[in-house]
Amino acid sequence: MKRIVYREWRLQPERYWGLLAILGAVAAIAGLAALYMEHHGHWVTGMTNQVVWGTPHVFAVFLIVAASGALNVASIGTVFGRTAYKPLGRLSGLLSIALLAGGLMVLVLDLGRPERLVVAATTYNFKSIFAWNIFLYTGFMVIVVAYLWTMAERKVNAYSKPVGYVAFVWRLLLTMGTGAIFGFLVARQAYDTAILPPMFIIMSFAYGLAIFILVLMFAYHQDKRPMGDVMLFKLKNLLGVFVAAILLLTLMYHLTKLYGTKNHGVEAFILMTGGIYTAMFWIGWILVGCLAPLGIVYHPVLGKDRTWIAAACGMVILGGLAAVYVIIIGGQAYPLEMFPGKTILASGFHDGVAGAAAWYSPSIPEVLLGIGGVAVALIITAVGVRVLQFLPESLSDQVVDPHVAAKG
Amino acid sequence: MTQEHDKVDGARRSFIGAAAGLTAATVAPGVILHTVAAAPRAEAVTDKVRWGMLIDTAKCADGCTACVQACDRENGLDLQIKPEGASEQMWDRQRAVWIRKVQVQDNLTGRVTNLPMLCQHCEHPPCVDVCPTGASFKRADGIVMVDRHTCIGCRYCMMACPYKARSFIHQVVAEKLTATPRGKGCVESCNLCVHRRDHGEASTACADACAAAGHHAIVFGDLTDAGSAVSKAMAAAASRQIREDLDLNTGVRYSSI
Numbered sequence: 001m002k003r004i005v006y007r008e009w010r011l012q013p014e015r016y017w018g019l020l021a022i023l024g025a026v027a028a029i030a031g032l033a034a035l036y037m038e039h040h041g042h043w044v045t046g047m048t049n050q051v052v053w054g055t056p057h058v059f060a061v062f063l064i065v066a067a068s069g070a071l072n073v074a075s076i077g078t079v080f081g082r083t084a085y086k087p088l089g090r091l092s093g094l095l096s097i098a099l100l101a102g103g104l105m106v107l108v109l110d111l112g113r114p115e116r117l118v119v120a121a122t123t124y125n126f127k128s129i130f131a132w133n134i135f136l137y138t139g140f141m142v143i144v145v146a147y148l149w150t151m152a153e154r155k156v157n158a159y160s161k162p163v164g165y166v167a168f169v170w171r172l173l174l175t176m177g178t179g180a181i182f183g184f185l186v187a188r189q190a191y192d193t194a195i196l197p198p199m200f201i202i203m204s205f206a207y208g209l210a211i212f213i214l215v216l217m218f219a220y221h222q223d224k225r226p227m228g229d230v231m232l233f234k235l236k237n238l239l240g241v242f243v244a245a246i247l248l249l250t251l252m253y254h255l256t257k258l259y260g261t262k263n264h265g266v267e268a269f270i271l272m273t274g275g276i277y278t279a280m281f282w283i284g285w286i287l288v289g290c291l292a293p294l295g296i297v298y299h300p301v302l303g304k305d306r307t308w309i310a311a312a313c314g315m316v317i318l319g320g321l322a323a324v325y326v327i328i329i330g331g332q333a334y335p336l337e338m339f340p341g342k343t344i345l346a347s348g349f350h351d352g353v354a355g356a357a358a359w360y361s362p363s364i365p366e367v368l369l370g371i372g373g374v375a376v377a378l379i380i381t382a383v384g385v386r387v388l389q390f391l392p393e394s395l396s397d398q399v400v401d402p403h404v405a406a407k408g
Numbered sequence: 409m410t411q412e413h414d415k416v417d418g419a420r421r422s423f424i425g426a427a428a429g430l431t432a433a434t435v436a437p438g439v440i441l442h443t444v445a446a447a448p449r450a451e452a453v454t455d456k457v458r459w460g461m462l463i464d465t466a467k468c469a470d471g472c473t474a475c476v477q478a479c480d481r482e483n484g485l486d487l488q489i490k491p492e493g494a495s496e497q498m499w500d501r502q503r504a505v506w507i508r509k510v511q512v513q514d515n516l517t518g519r520v521t522n523l524p525m526l527c528q529h530c531e532h533p534p535c536v537d538v539c540p541t542g543a544s545f546k547r548a549d550g551i552v553m554v555d556r557h558t559c560i561g562c563r564y565c566m567m568a569c570p571y572k573a574r575s576f577i578h579q580v581v582a583e584k585l586t587a588t589p590r591g592k593g594c595v596e597s598c599n600l601c602v603h604r605r606d607h608g609e610a611s612t613a614c615a616d617a618c619a620a621a622g623h624h625a626i627v628f629g630d631l632t633d634a635g636s637a638v639s640k641a642m643a644a645a646a647s648r649q650i651r652e653d654l655d656l657n658t659g660v661r662y663s664s665i
Contacts, residue, residue, distance in 0.1 A: 041592045043491050043578035048501035052563040052576060112561015112576060112593030120560050123541045130540035130564055186654060187534060187570030336572050338525075338650055339512045345520065348476060348508030350501055351572065359501065 004087045004399070006152075006389035009382075011222050020382060023375045030372015033365035034109040042112065045366050050350050050358035051332045055325075056110035059370030062207065062324045063103030063377060064137070064178055065200055068171040069208020071096035071144065073235075074151070075171070078164030084234060084400055087392040088216070093148040094384045095212055095377075096171075097141060102377030104137060106369055129180050136174040143167045152389065175204045182327065189266035190331030195256055199249040203320065206242035210316035213239065215381060217310055219391060228397030229304070230404065236309045240297040243316060246323075247290045262340065265355070269334045270326065274357065277330035280322045289319010333357040458550035459600050460529065460631040460659035461615070462641045467625035467664075468522040468618075470511070475524050475626065478617030479507045482601060484585035491579045504575035504590075506598040507614055521665055524614065524626070527552055527573040527598040528650065529659035535565035535574065544595075550631070550659050553599040561593040570651045573597045600628075600659075631659065 011019070037044055047054040074092035077085035108114055124131045147167045150160040179200030185191040213235050220227040254271065257263040270281055293312035295302075302308040335344075335352020344353050352358070385391050397404040480486040483506060490499040507526040513519065533552045535544045543559035546552045554565075566574045574597040577590060584590040587603035601612040615626040629638035647661040 040491070041579045042576065043494050043498070043502050047576075047578075048498070049503075049505070049566070049575050050501060050572070052566040112563070112595070113559065114561075116558075116560045119541055119558050120562075123558055125536075125539055125542035127537050128540045128564070130538065130562065134540065181564075185534075185538075185568055187568060187651070332567070336570065338571060341516070342512040342514050342521075344510060345513050346509070346511040348473070348510070349505045349525070349572065351508075351510055351525070 005393045006090065006391060007393045008387065008389055009219060009223055009385040009391055011386075015222070016382075016386065020379065023379045023382065026375035027372050027379060030369050030375065033368035033372070034114075037365050037369070038109075038114060044363065046361045046363045047366075048350075048358070048360070050335075051329060051360035053328055053332065054110075054360065055329075055362040055366035056106050056369050057328050058321065058325045059373050060103045060107040060110070061178060061328065062321055063099050063106065063373050065175060065204040065324070066207040066211050066320070067096045067099035067103060067204075068140070068175045069096075069204035069206065070099055070212050071167060071171050072205055072208060073212055074147065075164060075168040076238075078161055079168045084231070087395065087400070088212075088231075089151050090148060090390040091216065091219075091385065092212060093144050093151065093167075094388075094390050095215060095381055096208070097144050097148075098377040098380035098384065099208070099211065100137060100140060101380055102373040102375075105376055106373035109369060110366075129177060129184060133174075133177045133181070136170070136177045140167075140170055140174050143170050171204075172201060175201045182331065187336065188331055188334075189263055189337055190270070190327070190334055193253065193256060195249065195253050196327075199246075199253055202242065202245045202249050203323065206239060206246055206316055207320040209235065209239050209242060210313040210320070214310060214313045214317075215378075217306065219385060220395065223391075225391070226394045226396040228395060228400060228404075230397045230401045231395045232306070232309065233304070236297045236303065236312065239313065239316065240294055243290050243294050243297075247286075247294075250285070250290075250323075262337075265337065266334050269357065270330055274330060274333070277326055277333060277357075280330070281326045284319055284322020285326055286319075288315050289323055293319070329360055333360060453548045455548040455550075456632065458631045458659060459605065460550065460629070460638060461600075461612075461661070462627045462638050462645075462647055463523060463660065463662050464625050464627075464641075464645070465521045465523045465662055465664045467623045468509075468524065469621075469623050469625075470520075470522050472522075472621060472623065473509055474617040474621040474623075475614035476507055476509060478613040479526075479598070482613035483588045484583070484590065487583040487585070488579070489582060494579075502576075502578040504577060504596060506573075506575070506596075523662060523665065525571060525573070525650075526614070526660065527569075527600075528571050528656070529598075529600060531657035531659070533656065534568040534570065534654075538564045538568040540564065547602075549605070551600050551602055551605065552597075553602060554594065554596050556589055556591060556594045556596070559594040561595065563595060565595055569597075570654055570656070 045054055071092055073085055074089035076082050077089045108117055120134060143163070143166055147160070147163045150156045150163045176197035179197035182191045183193055183196030254267060258267050270277055272278060293315045296308050296312040297303050334357060335355065338351070343355065344351050347353055350358060392399070485504055485506060488503050507524050509522065510525050511520060511522050529550055529552050531550070533546055536546050536552065540562060541558045541560055543555045544565045545555060561576070563576055566576060574595050576595050577592050580592050581590045590596065604612065612628050615628040618624060618626045627638045627641045629636035631639060633639055642661060645663045647663040648665060649656070649658045649661060
């Protein structure tokens with residue numbers, strides 16, 4: 001492989017600042033939405049005492065999961081020694097930090113008392129998975145910054161491999177920690193399963209890579225840098241493998257649940273009778289998020305078309321949001337089974353009378369806050385690639401593939 | 409110079425003396441008053457008692473909400489005001505509730521049971537396990553409650569509670585009782601009328617109201633004291649925990665269910 005030359009993103013200033021202005025405006029609107037919710041209280045949202053985590057959590061969890069997945073490209077280069085991926089390691093690290101920052105921002109701004117963040121940072125209950133995650137998230141940031149440094153600074157290049165290993169193990173722990181937030185909730189029928197942490201890992205692989213491919217394609221297209229088919233097809237084929245793995249884990253999750261009679265209620269709810277949640281599962285999670293992108297990336301014609309590859313990435317992202325929505329909101333909407341073998345006839349606190357699901361409808365401020373997290377992640381990425389040397393000058397086949405280079 | 413330093417400044421000494429005396433005279437009554445007021449609560453809570461309840465669902469009357477109303481009054485829940493612009497439906501889903509009536513029917517036999525649901529004051533409370541800051545905690549005497557100074561409003565405890573016993577304060581709080589501080593953005597739930605415990609009172613508002621209504625479905629007391637009314641009632645009748653499968657050893661038990 002040729003020596004890789006990294007260059008700052010040289011988009012024309014007016015287009016660059018225009019892009020930043022748009023993202024900044026989206027982030028500012030999200031800030032106003034958060035202020036509005038904070039000022040009035042959560043009654044202005046769709047969240048209730050039945051569905052306590054709403055749309056902000058969907059975005060936050062999606063971004064946090066995708067963050068660890070975005071680091072995969074760097075890991076493949078460093079930990080698994082695939083040299084073809086090494087040129088993309090820096091962008092991979094930057095994007096993972098950016099996505100995590102965006103996700104955490106949304107999570108924190110949705111707290112009932114966001115101003116007490118200092119309490120969360122100084123007072124710990126170490127039995128809480130949330131408390132572990134505070135360390136997993138901040139530790140991830142520190143490790144990835146160190147990782148980026150070892151990749152970018154020639155003097156410490158030698159440490160890139162050990163730091164890369166640490167980052168890889170840490171990102172697995174981080175995603176498992178995020179999955180465990182739900183998996184270890186023994187009381188709720190949709191959760192309470194150890195398959196959620198590994199499922200979150202597989203999801204992170206796919207969602208993070210889909211975002212990575214889109215950002216990479218956009219950055220190279222805008223800057224008119226060459227990106228050959230070799231690199232892009234490697235990435236999209238990898239995406240296909242990860243998406244197939246999501247399908248497998250999803251199947252495992254539901255089979256595990258379906259085997260026990262006690263979980264037939266929640267399974268019927270998600271798979272058949274849950275209305276919007278059933279629709280989001282089949283249309284969002286399975287069709288748009290898995291089957292359609294799989295069909296595209298492995299299609300002999302469409303799979304070689306850049307527009308279609310980008311569309312497949314977009315579908316994986318949308319399907320991912322739907323999947324997280326089904327897991328988080330659907331899991332809460334299904335009423336807690338406090339009295340197995342009995343039907344609730346009446347309740348003074350919406351306990352699922354006659355098995356009715358809890359009501360939830362996302363409010364506009366919630367959605368705006370969530371989208372703001374995405375904007376913040378993209379701002380960090382856009383600023384990062386502009387001021388530092390994150391992007392290889394070329395990803396042409398000659399640069400990426402030693403065989404092509406030899407022939408050329 | 410040294411001599412000047414060594415010389416005692418009489419005026420200064422008498423000023424300090426007078427100031428100290430005046431301060432003592434001003435502060436002392438406050439200190440003493442405070443001590444007197446705090447007397448019943450001066451002793452640390454111990455695990456020599458474990459507060460709990462037995463609820464006899466056979467005595468819980470259909471349509472009666474005396475316990476709910478009493479709890480609302482006792483803990484200032486009736487002071488919650490629907491925010492302007494909120495719909496009745498949403499407010500009903502968002503207002504805080506500590507105890508509610510539930511009516512269940514057995515799918516096989518059709519038998520209908522009425523019961524009040526509230527925080528079950530588990531020995532191993534999932535809400536305490538998951539709370540990142542330790543705001544959700546269990547007192548030595550078994551009462552599970554929320555420290556509103558360290559609650560960050562993450563609602564993870566609400567996700568973890570098997571009984572849906574907790575409420576999040578969705579709105580700005582205009583009025584509250586001294587005994588039950590309440591603030592927007594924090595989580596709360598039944599604390600077995602902890603202020604009554606700390607003042608040495610015998611029962612909870614719900615148990616008193618149930619008795620006053622003539623039902624006597626709720627018996628409150630010390631589960632560790634074999635002579636207490638609740639222990640005797642538990643010894644006399646079969647009782648069970650809701651979601652026994654979770655093995656949380658709840659402090660609230662139900663009979664005739």
